[in-house]
Amino acid sequence: MQTNTTLQEQRKAPLKRNDPPAVQAILILLTLLFFAIFIFMPLGLVFAEGLRKGVAVYLEAIREPFALSAVKLTLITAAIVVPLNAVFGVTAAWAISKFSFKGKTLLVSLLDLPFAVSPVIAGLIFVLLLGTRTGFGSWLGDHGIKIIFSTPGIVIATLFVTFPFVARELIPLMEAQGREEEEAAITLGARGWQVFSRITLPNIRWGLMYGMILCMARSIGEFGAVSVVSGHIRGMTNTIPLHVEILYSEYNYTASFAVSTILVFLALVTIAIKSLMEKNVHNHQPTQH
Amino acid sequence: MSIDIKNLTKRYPGYTALDDITLNVQKGELVALLGPSGCGKTTLLRIIAGLETADSGSVILEERDTTNLPAREKNVGFVFQHYALFRRLNVFENVAFGLRVRPSSSRPSKSEIRDRVEHLLKLVQMDWAIKRYPSQLSGGQRQRVALARALAVNPKVLLLDEPFSALDAKVRQELRRWLRKLHDDIHVTSIFVTHDQEEALELADRIVVINKGKIEQQGAPQEVYDHPANAFVYNFLGNVNVFHGRVKDGKVLVGDQLIEAGHASGLPEASDGQAFIRPHEIGVSRIRSGENDLAGIIREIRLMGGQIGLELETAAFDKPIEAEIPRDIWRNLQLSKGDEVFITLDRVKVFTGDYEI
Ligand SMILES: Nc1ncnc2c1ncn2[C@@H]1O[C@H](COP(=O)(O)OP(=O)(O)OP(=O)(O)O)[C@@H](O)[C@H]1O
Ligand SMILES: [Mg+2]
Numbered sequence: 001m002q003t004n005t006t007l008q009e010q011r012k013a014p015l016k017r018n019d020p021p022a023v024q025a026i027l028i029l030l031t032l033l034f035f036a037i038f039i040f041m042p043l044g045l046v047f048a049e050g051l052r053k054g055v056a057v058y059l060e061a062i063r064e065p066f067a068l069s070a071v072k073l074t075l076i077t078a079a080i081v082v083p084l085n086a087v088f089g090v091t092a093a094w095a096i097s098k099f100s101f102k103g104k105t106l107l108v109s110l111l112d113l114p115f116a117v118s119p120v121i122a123g124l125i126f127v128l129l130l131g132t133r134t135g136f137g138s139w140l141g142d143h144g145i146k147i148i149f150s151t152p153g154i155v156i157a158t159l160f161v162t163f164p165f166v167a168r169e170l171i172p173l174m175e176a177q178g179r180e181e182e183e184a185a186i187t188l189g190a191r192g193w194q195v196f197s198r199i200t201l202p203n204i205r206w207g208l209m210y211g212m213i214l215c216m217a218r219s220i221g222e223f224g225a226v227s228v229v230s231g232h233i234r235g236m237t238n239t240i241p242l243h244v245e246i247l248y249s250e251y252n253y254t255a256s257f258a259v260s261t262i263l264v265f266l267a268l269v270t271i272a273i274k275s276l277m278e279k280n281v282h283n284h285q286p287t288q289h
Numbered sequence: 290m291s292i293d294i295k296n297l298t299k300r301y302p303g304y305t306a307l308d309d310i311t312l313n314v315q316k317g318e319l320v321a322l323l324g325p326s327g328c329g330k331t332t333l334l335r336i337i338a339g340l341e342t343a344d345s346g347s348v349i350l351e352e353r354d355t356t357n358l359p360a361r362e363k364n365v366g367f368v369f370q371h372y373a374l375f376r377r378l379n380v381f382e383n384v385a386f387g388l389r390v391r392p393s394s395s396r397p398s399k400s401e402i403r404d405r406v407e408h409l410l411k412l413v414q415m416d417w418a419i420k421r422y423p424s425q426l427s428g429g430q431r432q433r434v435a436l437a438r439a440l441a442v443n444p445k446v447l448l449l450d451e452p453f454s455a456l457d458a459k460v461r462q463e464l465r466r467w468l469r470k471l472h473d474d475i476h477v478t479s480i481f482v483t484h485d486q487e488e489a490l491e492l493a494d495r496i497v498v499i500n501k502g503k504i505e506q507q508g509a510p511q512e513v514y515d516h517p518a519n520a521f522v523y524n525f526l527g528n529v530n531v532f533h534g535r536v537k538d539g540k541v542l543v544g545d546q547l548i549e550a551g552h553a554s555g556l557p558e559a560s561d562g563q564a565f566i567r568p569h570e571i572g573v574s575r576i577r578s579g580e581n582d583l584a585g586i587i588r589e590i591r592l593m594g595g596q597i598g599l600e601l602e603t604a605a606f607d608k609p610i611e612a613e614i615p616r617d618i619w620r621n622l623q624l625s626k627g628d629e630v631f632i633t634l635d636r637v638k639v640f641t642g643d644y645e646i
Contacts, residue, residue, distance in 0.1 A: 180369050180371065180373035181373050181374075181375055181376070183340050183360075183367075183369075183373070184367065184369060184373040184374075184375070184438075185375070185386065185390075186340070186359075186360045186361050187338055187339075187340070187360055187361075187363070187365060187366070187367040187439075188386055188387035188390065188438070188439075188441075188442055189361050189362075189364070189387055189390055189391060189442060190361065190386070190387075190390040191361065191390070194390045198375075198386070198390070199375055199377075202377040203376065203377060
């Protein structure tokens with residue numbers, strides 16, 4: 001993961017080197033080749049495959065009700081998960097970087113758990129925890145609250161697997177910035193929320209946005225954990241990746257690739273936002289010292 | 290507004306940062322806290338400002354016990370060592386911050402804020418940089434903006450943590466004089482931290498020398514400089530030659546050389562004694578001027594601005610003596626390396642007991 005400073009450094013003009021032209025040419029060629037084989041070709045194939053039977057079939061595949069409901073569920077999930085994880089992430093990063101307390105190192109290590117553990121396991125944990133086989137799960141069921149095999153379960157599983165993005169992005173940033181600006185604000189008479197909204201938040205703005213974008217990308221694309229808790233009910237609990245997988249396993253390749261193009265499209269939008277932001281960070285981030 | 294600090298103690302795990310500090314600062318006074326790195330200066334300022342809590346003791350600002358008051362309500366201006374300007378706000382907004390965050394009942398109007406900020410920026414000679422961001426300013430300029438920002442809320446007390454430490458010698462001296470003048474104009478009770486004795490001596494009404502969380506001595510700069518209470522203070526306030534020895538007949542025996550103990554008579558017999566003398570207090574001449582003079586040989590000559598530094602080797606001491614003489618005396622004496630000279634040490638000060646820095 002990158003912090004704003006590394007983003008900035010990357011945008012600096014490349015060093016002038018005196019490598020022989022042949023070496024340069026080979027390196028550039030290799031890079032392009034790699035991009036072609038591993039990025040452009042697969043992306044192109046997705047579109048080609050999706051459009052193979054013509055535009056009409058393509059449009060039909062992405063306009064059928066099950067596909068639309070998968071898109072809707074995916075967007076709803078992202079719309080809930082990203083803001084929540086932004087709040088959790090800022091809170092956790094704040095606590096970890098600005099206070100010292102017992103168990104802090106443990107907390108920092110635990111923060112990586114969602115990355116370290118396989119998404120399938122993450123899903124299973126929630127099925128065990130909230131499914132009908134535990135007391136809590138059946139109590140919820142008795143009160144008409146259904147979490148597993150329904151939208152809340154998908155949201156919770158996605159929350160879990162995307163939790164670290166924002167916090168991981170912010171902790172180094174906030175640690176580097178220290179506490180002094182906040183302390184200065186306090187001695188000038190600012191209240192807690194004034195310090196946060198006027199000093200802390202603007203200082204972490206770009207890092208926060210970046211973390212949220214990564215979080216969004218993952219929550220849209222998450223497969224494993226969601227697959228376990230979803231139950232694959234068509235038109236109800238299928239997200240786009242699950243829908244793609246179902247179509248694929250039904251040998252409905254064209255539809256499967258057609259729906260995949262939606263994911264690719266969302267990914268491209270994410271990348272576009274991200275690079276726009278990096279430009280912004282580069283142009284407008286005044287740094288002290 | 291006066292500051293009354295009573296029996297302040299602050300402990301960190303395994304370390305006492307402040308040990309029973311009692312200090313009184315008069316209204317309108319400019320006091321320097323002077324001490325080596327890690328002696329607790331910043332900790333003391335932070336406790337006064339309410340950014341840190343003391344384990345015991347109290348801080349009284351103008352008869353009001355503010356020990357447990359949150360920092361926000363103390364109305365203490367704090368200038369941080371690294372300025373801590375708000376990097377996302379321009380110079381104007383930095384200075385206006387303290388006024389803007391006031392509750393609407395006591396917040397000045399927009400035009401009042403503008404007038405006040407512009408007035409302050411003029412005062413610190415930064416009015417030309419109103420729209421700049423902190424990253425576009427030099428260290429000295431940031432320092433001034435930080436000062437204006439602290440002054441904007443009309444603090445009753447101004448605390449400055451090593452305000453000039455990050456600046457080069459020239460700018461430092463300039464800002465120092467300028468701060469003294471500013472203080473003479475606005476008379477806000479101020480404490481500033483420094484580990485530069487010259488700065489403290491030049492700038493302060495009173496200096497407080499701290500070592501290892503304890504106050505070693507406080508008083509007017511001249512008084513502390515001329516009459517240091519102990520070896521630590523003497524040593525900290527400038528370059529010194531130290532001779533370790535034992536007290537004998539009111540003199541100090543260093544090696545087999547007796548050094549006159551000066552005014553510090555009544556020293557306990559046979560105790561450990563150290564004789565101190567500053568390089569510029571040492572007399573150097575071609576001819577013997579008194580019976581206590583030592584013969585020595587010039588080993589090294591250093592040009593030090595207006596002064597000339599001499600490294601003198603003597604038979605009596607195993608360490609060379611550092612002396613400083615004015616350039617014209619040096620020229621008159623026509624001294625060069627290897628010459629034999631006579632050294633007068635009659636201005637030595639003697640302290641007993643051991644000390645560490
Ligand atoms: N949060 C902390 N935890 C543990 N020890 C601390 C903490 N803050 C400060 N100290 C210790 O307290 C002592 C005093 O620190 P302080 O910052 O007041 O020193 P200082 O006199 O300002 O030094 P300097 O001139 O280097 O700034 C130091 O020895 C430091 O190691
Ligand atoms: Mg300090």
